Amino acid sequence: MGRVTVNSRLTVVSSKPVGPGVTHKLSGLDHAMGLHTIHMIFYYGNNPATSFDLDPFRVSLSEVLSMYPAVTGRLIRGEDGNWVVNCNDAGVRVLRATVRTTLDEWLRSADGAEERDLTVWEDMAQDPTIWSPFRIQINEFEGGGIAIGLSCTHLHADPTCATLLLKSWSEAHRREAIAHPPFFHSSALRGRPVLNTKTKSANYYAAKSKAKPPSVKMAATTFRFSDSSIKQCLEEVHESCPDATPFDLLAALFWTSLAPMKSPAPDHKHSLSICIDFRKLMHAPLPYGYFGNALHFSLLSRDREEIDNGRLGHVTGLVHEHVSSINEEECQSVIDWLESQKGEGGKFGAPFRMYGPELTCVSMEHMVIPRGYAGMFKDAKPVHIACHVGNVEGEGLIMVLPSHEEGLARTVMVTLPEEQMAKLCKDQAILRLEPTVVACGRQ
Structure with a gap:
Protein backbone atom coordinates (compact mmCIF):
# COMPACT_ATOMS: atom_id res chain seq x y z
CA MET A 1 0.00 0.00 0.00
CA GLY A 2 1.36 3.42 -0.94
CA ARG A 3 2.09 6.28 1.41
CA VAL A 4 -0.30 8.73 -0.29
CA THR A 5 -4.01 8.56 0.51
CA VAL A 6 -6.57 10.72 -1.28
CA ASN A 7 -9.17 11.78 1.28
CA SER A 8 -11.49 14.05 -0.68
CA ARG A 9 -12.37 15.20 -4.17
CA LEU A 10 -14.23 18.29 -5.25
CA THR A 11 -14.72 20.44 -8.34
CA VAL A 12 -13.78 24.11 -8.30
CA VAL A 13 -15.39 26.44 -10.84
CA SER A 14 -14.53 30.03 -11.62
CA SER A 15 -15.99 32.80 -9.50
CA LYS A 16 -17.28 34.55 -12.65
CA PRO A 17 -19.30 32.40 -15.06
CA VAL A 18 -18.06 32.13 -18.63
CA GLY A 19 -20.31 33.66 -21.27
CA PRO A 20 -22.31 31.32 -23.51
CA GLY A 21 -20.74 29.94 -26.66
CA VAL A 22 -17.11 30.66 -25.75
CA THR A 23 -14.61 28.17 -27.22
CA HIS A 24 -10.83 27.88 -27.44
CA LYS A 25 -9.29 26.30 -30.54
CA LEU A 26 -6.15 24.26 -30.03
CA SER A 27 -3.19 24.87 -32.35
CA GLY A 28 -1.34 22.42 -34.56
CA LEU A 29 1.46 22.31 -31.97
CA ASP A 30 -1.11 21.49 -29.29
CA HIS A 31 -2.49 18.61 -31.35
CA ALA A 32 1.00 17.24 -32.01
CA MET A 33 1.61 16.93 -28.24
CA GLY A 34 -1.57 14.92 -27.70
CA LEU A 35 0.15 11.66 -26.62
CA HIS A 36 1.81 13.27 -23.61
CA THR A 37 0.76 14.55 -20.21
CA ILE A 38 2.41 16.96 -17.74
CA HIS A 39 2.74 16.34 -14.00
CA MET A 40 4.29 19.13 -11.94
CA ILE A 41 4.87 19.07 -8.19
CA PHE A 42 5.84 22.03 -6.02
CA TYR A 43 7.02 21.16 -2.51
CA TYR A 44 6.70 23.78 0.23
CA GLY A 45 7.94 23.70 3.80
CA ASN A 46 5.45 24.65 6.48
CA ASN A 47 5.20 25.54 10.14
CA PRO A 48 4.08 22.34 11.92
CA ALA A 49 1.81 24.43 14.15
CA THR A 50 -0.17 25.74 11.20
CA SER A 51 -3.55 24.11 10.68
CA PHE A 52 -4.26 23.58 7.01
CA ASP A 53 -7.58 24.99 5.83
CA LEU A 54 -8.57 24.31 2.22
CA ASP A 55 -11.36 26.89 2.03
CA PRO A 56 -9.19 30.02 1.50
CA PHE A 57 -7.26 28.13 -1.19
CA ARG A 58 -10.48 27.15 -2.92
CA VAL A 59 -11.71 30.75 -2.92
CA SER A 60 -8.49 32.14 -4.44
CA LEU A 61 -8.36 29.30 -6.98
CA SER A 62 -11.93 30.06 -8.02
CA GLU A 63 -10.97 33.70 -8.52
CA VAL A 64 -7.94 32.96 -10.67
CA LEU A 65 -9.80 30.36 -12.75
CA SER A 66 -12.01 33.20 -13.97
CA MET A 67 -8.97 34.20 -16.06
CA TYR A 68 -8.47 30.67 -17.41
CA PRO A 69 -11.69 29.57 -19.18
CA ALA A 70 -9.73 26.99 -21.21
CA VAL A 71 -8.70 25.26 -17.97
CA THR A 72 -12.21 24.85 -16.59
CA GLY A 73 -13.72 23.79 -19.96
CA ARG A 74 -14.13 20.40 -21.60
CA LEU A 75 -12.88 18.97 -24.89
CA ILE A 76 -15.15 18.58 -27.89
CA ARG A 77 -14.52 17.93 -31.58
CA GLY A 78 -15.00 20.87 -33.92
CA GLU A 79 -16.60 20.66 -37.36
CA ASP A 80 -13.17 20.05 -38.92
CA GLY A 81 -12.49 17.15 -36.53
CA ASN A 82 -9.93 19.04 -34.44
CA TRP A 83 -10.05 19.39 -30.67
CA VAL A 84 -11.72 22.49 -29.26
CA VAL A 85 -12.20 23.48 -25.63
CA ASN A 86 -15.83 24.22 -24.86
CA CYS A 87 -15.40 26.92 -22.19
CA ASN A 88 -18.45 25.88 -20.19
CA ASP A 89 -16.86 26.30 -16.73
CA ALA A 90 -17.34 22.65 -15.84
CA GLY A 91 -14.49 23.14 -13.36
CA VAL A 92 -11.19 21.69 -12.23
CA ARG A 93 -10.87 18.55 -10.11
CA VAL A 94 -9.17 19.30 -6.79
CA LEU A 95 -8.04 16.46 -4.56
CA ARG A 96 -6.81 16.55 -0.98
CA ALA A 97 -4.43 13.86 0.22
CA THR A 98 -2.24 12.95 3.18
CA VAL A 99 1.26 11.47 3.01
CA ARG A 100 2.30 9.05 5.74
CA THR A 101 5.82 10.41 6.19
CA THR A 102 7.63 13.72 6.62
CA LEU A 103 8.57 15.95 3.72
CA ASP A 104 12.29 15.43 4.29
CA GLU A 105 11.95 11.65 4.44
CA TRP A 106 9.80 11.66 1.29
CA LEU A 107 12.42 13.59 -0.68
CA ARG A 108 15.07 11.13 0.49
CA SER A 109 13.16 7.95 -0.27
CA ALA A 110 10.36 8.42 -2.84
CA ASP A 111 11.02 7.11 -6.34
CA GLY A 112 9.64 8.47 -9.59
CA ALA A 113 6.63 6.15 -9.56
CA GLU A 114 5.66 7.05 -6.01
CA GLU A 115 6.11 10.74 -6.69
CA ARG A 116 3.44 10.47 -9.36
CA ASP A 117 1.00 9.55 -6.55
CA LEU A 118 1.10 13.25 -5.65
CA THR A 119 -0.56 14.03 -8.97
CA VAL A 120 -3.29 11.42 -9.36
CA TRP A 121 -4.25 11.22 -13.02
CA GLU A 122 -7.01 9.62 -15.05
CA ASP A 123 -6.63 9.25 -18.81
CA MET A 124 -9.22 10.81 -21.08
CA ALA A 125 -12.63 9.27 -20.65
CA GLN A 126 -14.53 7.83 -23.60
CA ASP A 127 -16.77 10.85 -23.28
CA PRO A 128 -14.36 13.81 -22.89
CA THR A 129 -17.20 16.22 -22.16
CA ILE A 130 -17.39 14.84 -18.59
CA TRP A 131 -13.61 14.57 -18.07
CA SER A 132 -11.48 17.23 -16.38
CA PRO A 133 -8.20 17.75 -18.32
CA PHE A 134 -6.68 19.63 -15.35
CA ARG A 135 -6.28 18.19 -11.86
CA ILE A 136 -4.80 19.77 -8.75
CA GLN A 137 -3.82 17.69 -5.74
CA ILE A 138 -2.88 19.20 -2.37
CA ASN A 139 -0.80 16.77 -0.31
CA GLU A 140 -0.10 17.22 3.42
CA PHE A 141 2.97 15.60 4.98
CA GLU A 142 3.33 14.50 8.57
CA GLY A 143 4.89 17.18 10.74
CA GLY A 144 4.19 19.95 8.24
CA GLY A 145 4.97 20.44 4.60
CA ILE A 146 2.77 20.63 1.53
CA ALA A 147 3.15 19.41 -2.04
CA ILE A 148 0.88 20.87 -4.71
CA GLY A 149 0.61 18.63 -7.75
CA LEU A 150 -0.81 19.79 -11.06
CA SER A 151 -1.55 17.36 -13.89
CA CYS A 152 -2.87 18.23 -17.32
CA THR A 153 -2.82 17.09 -20.92
CA HIS A 154 0.09 18.31 -23.01
CA LEU A 155 -2.62 18.89 -25.61
CA HIS A 156 -3.73 21.93 -23.60
CA ALA A 157 -0.51 23.36 -22.25
CA ASP A 158 3.24 23.10 -21.85
CA PRO A 159 5.19 23.19 -18.54
CA THR A 160 5.47 26.99 -18.71
CA CYS A 161 1.68 27.32 -18.77
CA ALA A 162 1.27 24.87 -15.89
CA THR A 163 3.82 26.76 -13.80
CA LEU A 164 2.22 30.14 -14.49
CA LEU A 165 -1.21 28.81 -13.53
CA LEU A 166 0.18 27.88 -10.10
CA LYS A 167 2.02 31.20 -9.90
CA SER A 168 -1.14 33.16 -10.72
CA TRP A 169 -3.00 31.22 -8.03
CA SER A 170 -0.37 32.08 -5.42
CA GLU A 171 -0.50 35.76 -6.45
CA ALA A 172 -4.30 35.78 -6.21
CA HIS A 173 -4.08 34.16 -2.79
CA ARG A 174 -1.70 36.91 -1.62
CA ARG A 175 -3.95 39.59 -3.15
CA GLU A 176 -1.23 40.68 -5.56
CA ALA A 177 -1.54 41.64 -9.22
CA ILE A 178 -1.20 38.73 -11.65
CA ALA A 179 2.26 39.25 -13.14
CA HIS A 180 1.73 37.10 -16.24
CA PRO A 181 -1.97 36.94 -17.14
CA PRO A 182 -2.92 34.22 -19.63
CA PHE A 183 -2.99 35.03 -23.33
CA PHE A 184 -5.01 32.57 -25.42
CA HIS A 185 -4.77 33.66 -29.03
CA SER A 186 -1.86 34.16 -31.39
CA SER A 187 -1.78 34.34 -35.17
CA ALA A 188 1.93 33.42 -35.02
CA LEU A 189 1.01 29.81 -34.33
CA ARG A 190 -0.93 29.38 -37.57
CA GLY A 191 0.45 28.28 -40.91
CA ARG A 192 1.52 31.08 -43.25
CA PRO A 193 -0.08 31.68 -46.68
CA VAL A 194 3.07 30.29 -48.31
CA LEU A 195 4.27 27.31 -46.26
CA ASN A 196 7.98 26.70 -45.77
CA THR A 197 8.63 23.03 -44.98
CA LYS A 198 12.21 22.87 -46.30
CA THR A 199 14.10 23.45 -43.05
CA VAL A 368 9.64 31.49 -13.04
CA ILE A 369 9.26 29.68 -9.72
CA PRO A 370 6.04 30.51 -7.85
CA ARG A 371 6.50 31.72 -4.30
CA GLY A 372 4.65 30.24 -1.36
CA TYR A 373 1.14 31.18 -0.33
CA ALA A 374 0.99 33.92 2.31
CA GLY A 375 0.45 32.67 5.83
CA MET A 376 0.52 29.03 4.79
CA PHE A 377 3.86 28.26 3.15
CA LYS A 378 5.96 31.07 4.68
CA ASP A 379 5.70 33.06 1.45
CA ALA A 380 8.90 31.38 0.21
CA LYS A 381 10.06 29.51 -2.86
CA PRO A 382 9.39 25.77 -3.06
CA VAL A 383 12.01 23.58 -1.42
CA HIS A 384 11.87 21.33 -4.48
CA ILE A 385 10.20 21.21 -7.91
CA ALA A 386 9.49 18.12 -10.01
CA CYS A 387 8.25 17.95 -13.58
CA HIS A 388 7.31 14.61 -15.14
CA VAL A 389 6.18 14.06 -18.73
CA GLY A 390 3.85 11.16 -19.36
Missing part, protein backbone atom coordinates in the same frame (compact mmCIF):
# COMPACT_ATOMS: atom_id res chain seq x y z
CA LYS A 200 16.05 21.14 -40.76
CA SER A 201 13.35 21.46 -38.12
CA ALA A 202 10.50 20.59 -40.49
CA ASN A 203 12.44 17.56 -41.75
CA TYR A 204 13.09 16.47 -38.16
CA TYR A 205 9.40 16.63 -37.25
CA ALA A 206 8.54 14.67 -40.39
CA ALA A 207 10.99 11.93 -39.36
CA LYS A 208 9.81 12.04 -35.75
CA SER A 209 6.20 11.54 -36.82
CA LYS A 210 7.14 8.23 -38.46
CA ALA A 211 9.44 6.91 -35.72
CA LYS A 212 8.42 3.90 -33.66
CA PRO A 213 10.52 4.08 -30.47
CA PRO A 214 10.74 0.84 -28.49
CA SER A 215 8.80 0.63 -25.24
CA VAL A 216 11.12 -0.32 -22.37
CA LYS A 217 10.91 -0.13 -18.61
CA MET A 218 12.09 3.30 -17.50
CA ALA A 219 13.57 4.67 -14.30
CA ALA A 220 13.68 8.25 -13.02
CA THR A 221 16.30 10.04 -10.94
CA THR A 222 16.57 13.68 -9.93
CA PHE A 223 19.95 15.39 -9.46
CA ARG A 224 20.27 18.73 -7.68
CA PHE A 225 23.43 20.68 -8.48
CA SER A 226 24.51 23.53 -6.21
CA ASP A 227 25.31 27.06 -7.32
CA SER A 228 28.98 26.60 -6.43
CA SER A 229 29.37 23.34 -8.40
CA ILE A 230 27.82 24.83 -11.56
CA LYS A 231 29.97 27.96 -11.27
CA GLN A 232 33.11 25.85 -10.88
CA CYS A 233 32.27 23.72 -13.90
CA LEU A 234 31.42 26.76 -16.04
CA GLU A 235 34.85 28.17 -15.19
CA GLU A 236 36.44 24.91 -16.35
CA VAL A 237 34.77 25.12 -19.78
CA HIS A 238 35.12 28.91 -20.11
CA GLU A 239 38.06 28.74 -22.52
CA SER A 240 36.11 26.48 -24.91
CA CYS A 241 32.72 28.16 -24.44
CA PRO A 242 32.88 31.53 -22.63
CA ASP A 243 29.13 32.18 -23.03
CA ALA A 244 27.95 28.77 -21.81
CA THR A 245 24.75 28.66 -19.81
CA PRO A 246 23.98 26.11 -17.08
CA PHE A 247 21.72 24.35 -19.59
CA ASP A 248 24.49 24.11 -22.20
CA LEU A 249 26.81 22.64 -19.59
CA LEU A 250 24.37 20.13 -18.12
CA ALA A 251 23.06 18.99 -21.50
CA ALA A 252 26.66 18.32 -22.58
CA LEU A 253 27.52 16.61 -19.27
CA PHE A 254 24.65 14.12 -19.44
CA TRP A 255 24.97 13.59 -23.20
CA THR A 256 28.66 12.69 -22.96
CA SER A 257 27.95 10.43 -19.97
CA LEU A 258 25.10 8.59 -21.69
CA ALA A 259 26.41 8.42 -25.28
CA PRO A 260 28.81 5.49 -24.65
CA MET A 261 25.88 3.46 -23.27
CA LYS A 262 23.88 3.85 -26.47
CA SER A 263 24.34 2.24 -29.85
CA PRO A 264 25.17 4.81 -32.52
CA ALA A 265 22.83 5.24 -35.45
CA PRO A 266 23.61 3.51 -38.78
CA ASP A 267 25.42 6.70 -39.86
CA HIS A 268 27.72 6.34 -36.81
CA LYS A 269 26.41 9.50 -35.19
CA HIS A 270 25.19 10.32 -31.69
CA SER A 271 22.13 12.57 -31.58
CA LEU A 272 20.53 14.77 -28.95
CA SER A 273 17.05 16.24 -29.33
CA ILE A 274 17.00 19.70 -27.73
CA CYS A 275 13.73 21.28 -26.64
CA ILE A 276 13.41 25.00 -25.87
CA ASP A 277 10.60 27.46 -25.25
CA PHE A 278 10.26 29.82 -28.24
CA ARG A 279 7.97 32.50 -26.80
CA LYS A 280 10.71 35.14 -27.01
CA LEU A 281 12.20 33.93 -30.31
CA MET A 282 9.36 35.23 -32.45
CA HIS A 283 9.74 38.58 -34.25
CA ALA A 284 6.59 39.67 -32.45
CA PRO A 285 7.30 37.85 -29.17
CA LEU A 286 4.55 35.80 -27.63
CA PRO A 287 3.60 37.06 -24.17
CA TYR A 288 5.19 34.97 -21.44
CA GLY A 289 1.65 34.15 -20.35
CA TYR A 290 0.75 32.60 -23.72
CA PHE A 291 -1.42 29.61 -22.85
CA GLY A 292 -0.67 26.71 -25.16
CA ASN A 293 2.33 24.82 -26.47
CA ALA A 294 5.32 26.94 -27.44
CA LEU A 295 8.04 24.28 -27.44
CA HIS A 296 10.49 23.67 -30.28
CA PHE A 297 12.39 20.40 -30.77
CA SER A 298 15.56 20.31 -32.88
CA LEU A 299 18.26 17.71 -33.52
CA LEU A 300 21.97 18.02 -32.77
CA SER A 301 24.01 15.18 -34.34
CA ARG A 302 27.75 14.59 -34.33
CA ASP A 303 30.09 11.72 -35.22
CA ARG A 304 30.33 9.07 -32.56
CA GLU A 305 34.05 9.68 -31.91
CA GLU A 306 33.51 13.42 -31.41
CA ILE A 307 31.03 12.82 -28.58
CA ASP A 308 32.56 9.69 -27.07
CA ASN A 309 36.03 11.24 -26.92
CA GLY A 310 35.14 14.93 -26.75
CA ARG A 311 36.06 17.08 -23.79
CA LEU A 312 33.19 18.57 -21.80
CA GLY A 313 34.08 22.11 -22.90
CA HIS A 314 33.97 21.15 -26.58
CA VAL A 315 30.57 19.43 -26.31
CA THR A 316 29.24 22.33 -24.22
CA GLY A 317 30.23 24.59 -27.11
CA LEU A 318 28.38 22.37 -29.57
CA VAL A 319 25.20 22.59 -27.52
CA HIS A 320 25.55 26.35 -27.04
CA GLU A 321 26.12 26.93 -30.76
CA HIS A 322 23.12 24.78 -31.66
CA VAL A 323 20.74 26.48 -29.21
CA SER A 324 21.94 29.92 -30.34
CA SER A 325 21.25 29.03 -33.98
CA ILE A 326 17.54 28.30 -33.44
CA ASN A 327 15.58 31.18 -34.93
CA GLU A 328 12.04 32.22 -35.72
CA GLU A 329 12.07 30.68 -39.20
CA GLU A 330 12.97 27.24 -37.83
CA CYS A 331 10.11 27.47 -35.32
CA GLN A 332 7.65 28.85 -37.87
CA SER A 333 8.53 26.16 -40.41
CA VAL A 334 7.41 23.48 -37.95
CA ILE A 335 4.05 25.22 -37.66
CA ASP A 336 3.91 25.29 -41.47
CA TRP A 337 4.75 21.58 -41.63
CA LEU A 338 1.99 20.70 -39.17
CA GLU A 339 -0.39 22.76 -41.29
CA SER A 340 0.73 20.83 -44.40
CA GLN A 341 -0.25 17.54 -42.73
CA LYS A 342 -3.92 18.43 -42.47
CA GLY A 343 -6.28 15.96 -44.01
CA GLU A 344 -9.57 16.41 -45.77
CA GLY A 345 -11.73 18.99 -44.06
CA GLY A 346 -8.76 20.57 -42.26
CA LYS A 347 -8.13 17.96 -39.58
CA PHE A 348 -4.62 17.96 -38.15
CA GLY A 349 -2.48 14.83 -38.44
CA ALA A 350 -2.29 12.28 -35.64
CA PRO A 351 -0.14 13.16 -32.60
CA PHE A 352 3.24 11.47 -32.24
CA ARG A 353 6.01 10.98 -29.65
CA MET A 354 7.60 14.39 -29.29
CA TYR A 355 9.96 13.38 -26.48
CA GLY A 356 12.07 10.95 -28.51
CA PRO A 357 13.06 8.77 -30.19
CA GLU A 358 16.49 10.28 -29.53
CA LEU A 359 17.67 11.27 -26.08
CA THR A 360 15.76 14.51 -25.42
CA CYS A 361 17.02 17.40 -23.29
CA VAL A 362 14.53 20.12 -22.28
CA SER A 363 15.56 23.60 -21.17
CA MET A 364 13.37 25.17 -18.49
CA GLU A 365 15.92 27.94 -17.82
CA HIS A 366 13.23 30.55 -18.36
CA MET A 367 10.87 29.11 -15.75
CA ASN A 391 4.31 8.55 -22.12
CA VAL A 392 8.02 9.13 -22.68
CA GLU A 393 9.58 6.46 -24.88
CA GLY A 394 12.83 6.07 -26.78
CA GLU A 395 16.29 6.85 -25.43
CA GLY A 396 15.15 8.96 -22.49
CA LEU A 397 14.46 12.46 -21.23
CA ILE A 398 16.58 15.06 -19.40
CA MET A 399 14.84 18.14 -17.96
CA VAL A 400 16.92 21.05 -16.66
CA LEU A 401 14.96 23.23 -14.22
CA PRO A 402 15.78 26.10 -11.85
CA SER A 403 16.47 25.12 -8.25
CA HIS A 404 15.16 26.55 -5.00
CA GLU A 405 18.72 27.71 -4.29
CA GLU A 406 19.64 31.16 -5.57
CA GLY A 407 22.15 31.68 -8.37
CA LEU A 408 23.10 29.06 -10.95
CA ALA A 409 21.88 26.00 -9.04
CA ARG A 410 19.86 23.61 -11.20
CA THR A 411 17.64 20.56 -10.81
CA VAL A 412 18.02 17.88 -13.49
CA MET A 413 15.31 15.23 -13.81
CA VAL A 414 16.40 12.20 -15.84
CA THR A 415 14.20 9.40 -17.23
CA LEU A 416 16.10 6.48 -18.81
CA PRO A 417 15.86 2.76 -19.48
CA GLU A 418 16.49 1.07 -16.12
CA GLU A 419 19.85 -0.53 -16.96
CA GLN A 420 21.27 2.78 -18.17
CA MET A 421 20.05 4.61 -15.08
CA ALA A 422 22.00 2.26 -12.83
CA LYS A 423 25.18 3.12 -14.76
CA LEU A 424 24.45 6.85 -14.83
CA CYS A 425 24.13 7.01 -11.04
CA LYS A 426 27.74 5.78 -10.83
CA ASP A 427 29.13 8.09 -13.50
CA GLN A 428 32.20 9.85 -12.11
CA ALA A 429 31.89 12.92 -14.35
CA ILE A 430 28.51 13.64 -12.75
CA LEU A 431 29.39 12.56 -9.20
CA ARG A 432 32.43 14.84 -9.07
CA LEU A 433 29.99 17.77 -8.99
CA GLU A 434 28.53 16.26 -5.78
CA PRO A 435 24.83 16.46 -6.72
CA THR A 436 22.10 15.69 -4.22
CA VAL A 437 19.96 12.81 -5.47
CA VAL A 438 16.20 13.24 -4.86
CA ALA A 439 13.23 10.94 -5.51
CA CYS A 440 15.13 8.33 -7.49
CA GLY A 441 14.16 4.91 -8.79
CA ARG A 442 11.60 3.37 -11.09
CA GLN A 443 9.27 5.44 -13.24
